[in-house]
Amino acid sequence: MTSVAKTIASFSRAEGILAVLFGLGFVLGFLLTPLGVETRIQELRTPVFAAFFITIGLLLPLAGLVSLFLRKAKLAGVLAVIDASFSFLIPPADQAKFFFTVSPPPAVFVGEYILILVG
Numbered sequence: 443m444t445s446v447a448k449t450i451a452s453f454s455r456a457e458g459i460l461a462v463l464f465g466l467g468f469v470l471g472f473l474l475t476p477l478g479v480e481t482r483i484q485e486l487r488t489p490v491f492a493a494f495f496i497t498i499g500l501l502l503p504l505a506g507l508v509s510l511f512l513r514k515a516k517l518a519g520v521l522a523v524i525d526a527s528f529s530f531l532i533p534p535a536d537q538a539k540f541f542f543t544v545s546p547p548p549a550v551f552v553g554e555y556i557l558i559l560v561g
Contacts, residue, residue: 449511461507473553
């Protein structure tokens with residue numbers, strides 16, 4: 443067994459669930475970037491929002507996964523709450539055209555609401 447496999451095997455049930463949710467959140471966050479299904483990057487109101495989306499969609503789930511592998515479950519829990527709080531606010535703001543000048547495409551619309559359930 444590799445050290446990563448041993449670490450994963452030593453996770454408690456809650457840590458395992460959190461790791462799966464962080465992984466799903468990272469994948470969905472990636473899909474909601476211009477490399478995935480997001481097509482409105484030219485209509486972004488300010489580049490600061492791009493940094494916000496990258497932080498919430500990619501960096502927080504990745505930091506949560508890393509903290510789980512470093513056996514810092516409390517930090518991972520805090521990151522999960524922060525990420526979920528921001529993920530909950532993104533879809534309504536996106537529908538209100540707060541981030542972009544146009545409405546979200548259907549794939550982004552669905553992906554954001556799935557991210558709420560995962561986050």
